[in-house]
Amino acid sequence: METTARGRLNGLSSGREQATIAGMCGTRLQSLAEIAAHMRMPLGVARVLVADMAADGLLAVHEPTGIGDGGGDLVGTELLERVLSGLRRL
Amino acid sequence: MSIRQNNRVTSAKIVIAGGFGVGKTTLVGSVSEITPLTTEAIMTSASEGVDDNDMVQDKTTTTVAMDFGRITIDSDLILYLFGTPGQTRFWFMWDELVRGAIGAVVIVDTRRLADCFAAIDFFEHRRLPYLIALNCFDGKQYHDMNDVREALAISPNTPIVTTDARSRESTKQVLITLVEYVLTMRRAGAGAGAPAVGAAQ
Ligand SMILES: Nc1nc2c(ncn2[C@@H]2O[C@H](COP(=O)(O)OP(=O)(O)OP(=O)(O)O)[C@@H](O)[C@H]2O)c(=O)[nH]1
Ligand SMILES: [Mg+2]
Numbered sequence: 001m002e003t004t005a006r007g008r009l010n011g012l013s014s015g016r017e018q019a020t021i022a023g024m025c026g027t028r029l030q031s032l033a034e035i036a037a038h039m040r041m042p043l044g045v046a047r048v049l050v051a052d053m054a055a056d057g058l059l060a061v062h063e064p065t066g067i068g069d070g071g072g073d074l075v076g077t078e079l080l081e082r083v084l085s086g087l088r089r090l
Numbered sequence: 091m092s093i094r095q096n097n098r099v100t101s102a103k104i105v106i107a108g109g110f111g112v113g114k115t116t117l118v119g120s121v122s123e124i125t126p127l128t129t130e131a132i133m134t135s136a137s138e139g140v141d142d143n144d145m146v147q148d149k150t151t152t153t154v155a156m157d158f159g160r161i162t163i164d165s166d167l168i169l170y171l172f173g174t175p176g177q178t179r180f181w182f183m184w185d186e187l188v189r190g191a192i193g194a195v196v197i198v199d200t201r202r203l204a205d206c207f208a209a210i211d212f213f214e215h216r217r218l219p220y221l222i223a224l225n226c227f228d229g230k231q232y233h234d235m236n237d238v239r240e241a242l243a244i245s246p247n248t249p250i251v252t253t254d255a256r257s258r259e260s261t262k263q264v265l266i267t268l269v270e271y272v273l274t275m276r277r278a279g280a281g282a283g284a285p286a287v288g289a290a291q
Contacts, residue, residue: 031101031170033158077276079167080192083102084269086163090121090262 017041017049018058025059099166104265105188106157107174107212108197109205113225113255114173115157117197120261122159122171174209185216193272194220195264197255200233203241210242219272221249223264229254247275 020039024030036046053059106114119125157173172187188194194213198206206222213220224231224238233241235250249271254260 033170033172034160037158077273079100079102080269080273080276082167083163083169083192084266084273086161086167086169087262087266087269090161 018053021046021049021053022058099168101168101170102163103170103172103187103191104268105172105174105191105194105213105218106197107194107206107209107220108225109199109202109209112197112199112202112205114197117195117223117253117255117261117264118157118159118171118173120256120258121161121265123162124160188213188216188218191218193268194218195223195268196220197223197225197253198238198242199227200224200231200238201227203233203238206242210244219268219275221251221264221268221271223251223253223255225255226252 017039021035024035024038032046032050033043035050036043039046041049050059050061054061106117108114157171159171159173161169161171163169172191194209196206196209196213210220222238222242222244224233224235231252238250239246239248249267251264251267253264
């Protein structure tokens with residue numbers, strides 16, 4: 001997820017946790033797990049905060065592109081191929 | 091300050107599972123570019139961060155123990171590794187994480203085969219492709235591969251590989267094998283939807 005322009009403006013006036021999350025997601029894309037870990041809060045709590053912020057339009061949440069969830073067949077295969085060649089390059 | 095306009099950063103995830111002490115944290119750590127973040131440790135200090143927040147106060151008992159690693163594949167593609175908690179009673183949290191995952195690595199300590207049954211059942215149920223990684227502690231293989239396959243009652247297609255979770259190269263190979271397997275399944279594929287890995291309908 002990442003911070004929206006509104007989120008960046010509102011960051012200072014919202015709650016402390018929300019401001020931290022907005023700051024974290026402002027510089028680069030973050031996963032829920034990373035947010036939870038950095039804020040030292042349970043994943044479930046981070047999820048609630050993030051969901052609230054997304055509802056307020058402060059955060060843009062990007063669903064992981066994966067397979068096996070009815071996602072587009074082509075996208076899934078292309079993603080797999082990219083992951084595979086990326087792993088081989090490691 | 092850069093304002094990101096690019097919405098095209100994609101993430102993929104692979105789940106690392108297995109019984110207690112089989113090397114999940116070790117495996118995630120051997121390839122991750124960040125030290126595995128173990129939320130188990132975070133739980134103990136969770137109250138510090140949220141003590142003044144009514145909304146979340148009663149939620150600090152939510153316990154999720156997992157390992158979390160990251161591999162930047164490309165500037166716009168990140169692979170996340172999630173190590174499942176050892177205790178299966180926490181796995182209700184995992185339905186969400188398994189959703190959209192590429193597949194799973196089930197680490198098996200050949201001296202304690204039965205410890206991985208819960209993980210295998212879990213992935214079979216959710217039809218998530220997985221492979222078996224035999225973690226040969228002390229470099230000894232205690233079972234023949236075919237015996238393992240039979241003992242675990244897994245499909246003949248499910249890959250079984252040996253690994254040393256401490257080795258980056260070995261872990262890399264495990265992940266490559268998994269993704270290759272998933273790709274093969276898809277190419278052989280029965281149309282859309284999850285590959286039916288030994289799915290008994
Ligand atoms: N010899 C050997 N030791 C290993 C290997 N993988 C892990 N270990 C060791 O086994 C112990 C357990 O590894 P962990 O990675 O903590 O296992 P885990 O699955 O995360 O354990 P829990 O989270 O407690 O269930 C550690 O002391 C590791 O150093 C391996 O491939 N070979
Ligand atoms: Mg561990």
